[in-house]
Amino acid sequence: MLYRPLLMTAVAGLALAALQPLRAAPGEFPGRKVRDVMIYSDPLYHATFPSIVKRPDGELLVAFRRAPNRHAYGEKRNHHVDANANLVGVRSRDGGATWSAPDPLFAHPFGGSQDPCLLQLRDGTLLCTSYGWSFIRADGMPKLKTPFFENIPGVVFFGGFYLRSVDGGKSWTGPFSPPSVPSEPFYTPHGQTLPAFNRGALYEGRDGRIFWVVASFDRVKPIRGSTHLLISSDKGVTWTYSCPVASGASDSKEWFDETSVYETPKGDIVAFLRSEDYDDQACIARSIDGGKSFQPWQGMGFKGHPLQALRLPDQRVLLVYGYRHVPYGIRARILNAECTDFATAPEIVLRDDGGGPDLGYPWSEQIDATHVLVTYYFNRPGVVQHIAGTILEIP
Numbered sequence: 001m002l003y004r005p006l007l008m009t010a011v012a013g014l015a016l017a018a019l020q021p022l023r024a025a026p027g028e029f030p031g032r033k034v035r036d037v038m039i040y041s042d043p044l045y046h047a048t049f050p051s052i053v054k055r056p057d058g059e060l061l062v063a064f065r066r067a068p069n070r071h072a073y074g075e076k077r078n079h080h081v082d083a084n085a086n087l088v089g090v091r092s093r094d095g096g097a098t099w100s101a102p103d104p105l106f107a108h109p110f111g112g113s114q115d116p117c118l119l120q121l122r123d124g125t126l127l128c129t130s131y132g133w134s135f136i137r138a139d140g141m142p143k144l145k146t147p148f149f150e151n152i153p154g155v156v157f158f159g160g161f162y163l164r165s166v167d168g169g170k171s172w173t174g175p176f177s178p179p180s181v182p183s184e185p186f187y188t189p190h191g192q193t194l195p196a197f198n199r200g201a202l203y204e205g206r207d208g209r210i211f212w213v214v215a216s217f218d219r220v221k222p223i224r225g226s227t228h229l230l231i232s233s234d235k236g237v238t239w240t241y242s243c244p245v246a247s248g249a250s251d252s253k254e255w256f257d258e259t260s261v262y263e264t265p266k267g268d269i270v271a272f273l274r275s276e277d278y279d280d281q282a283c284i285a286r287s288i289d290g291g292k293s294f295q296p297w298q299g300m301g302f303k304g305h306p307l308q309a310l311r312l313p314d315q316r317v318l319l320v321y322g323y324r325h326v327p328y329g330i331r332a333r334i335l336n337a338e339c340t341d342f343a344t345a346p347e348i349v350l351r352d353d354g355g356g357p358d359l360g361y362p363w364s365e366q367i368d369a370t371h372v373l374v375t376y377y378f379n380r381p382g383v384v385q386h387i388a389g390t391i392l393e394i395p
Helices: 003-011
Strands: 032-040 046-053 060-068 086-092 103-106 111-118 126-135 155-165 171-175 210-219 225-231 240-246 255-263 267-275 281-287 297-305 306-312 317-323 330-334 348-351 360-366 369-379 383-394
Touching: 003 369, 032 060, 032 111, 046 369, 060 111, 060 317, 060 369, 086 111, 086 240, 103 111, 103 126, 171 240, 225 267, 240 255, 240 281, 267 306, 317 369, 330 360, 330 369, 348 369, 348 383
Parallel strands: 046 111, 046 360, 046 383, 225 255
Antiparallel strands: 032 383, 046 060, 060 086, 086 103, 111 126, 126 155, 155 171, 210 225, 225 240, 255 267, 267 281, 281 297, 306 317, 317 330, 317 360, 330 348, 360 369, 369 383
């Protein structure tokens, strides 16, 4: 993507809030909010869907999706699909205080790219998963193999892809296509079965396997989706289908997408699920057999999506999620090591000053022994979507 270094320099590291305690029940959270930070903002761009990793040398890398701000062209709104959307990255070497100008990470040759999801393996290899949309002219639409998934007229889904980097994200190989979920009914604009896709965190298990909970469509009319587990045993070079994770009942409206996966110290594989048509309730599913099968999904008892889990130094889990209800913002909970107390863990409000529901998608990373940086995209009244963060102190 294009970038604007002068503006980036002007806003990098801007502190947006003073030192303050997090809002939670008294005595239930032994930490504090240090400050909010601006990571990237430019009035010419609509910036969304970040993820973050900490490199072995301490450098922070935040990847996000960037597209032209359509308001700057006089258009009425910004869509989450755009022919000019691609993936960029910014870096910080001072714990998130200042950030570099954005560097292009990847532009897909067949359309706009979405939601870069970073995973850093123990050997330093970086994986980045994404998915995208092709923009098809009117004379081509009748010739596409059916069924296909159309977001807005002329915008056709081409499914997921992933990239690999062995030099810290300076260069990438790919795009590579993951396998299709066996039940997938839709086709790409090129007439192939839609590759699996997702927005959500992958996880490298203690045995070196990589877990990736992907989404797929189950049926065309009425449209409904489900989630499934893919596993890689060769550092993300190839992927094998394992099992379903969560789907709604055949006579229900619930369906699932945008899932992050996490392995507990005991070895359970936990999927944190975004639900559709389920009152925006966060959901969870668990595997106790190493990813061969998942127990029935259940609601977590609170609203918010999508979710991402970070293991803290004492093995507790920081679970972050967006809150697209009044007051709009970012929220979190700290779960026990096995993620079993999600219904009783107090909710922590990180931000409640958003200007509307088009925000969220948080992703966190430990930046030193006692501090975590939670990244997300945000908006304020009159300010286009941008990438921001909150630094937490969690002793």
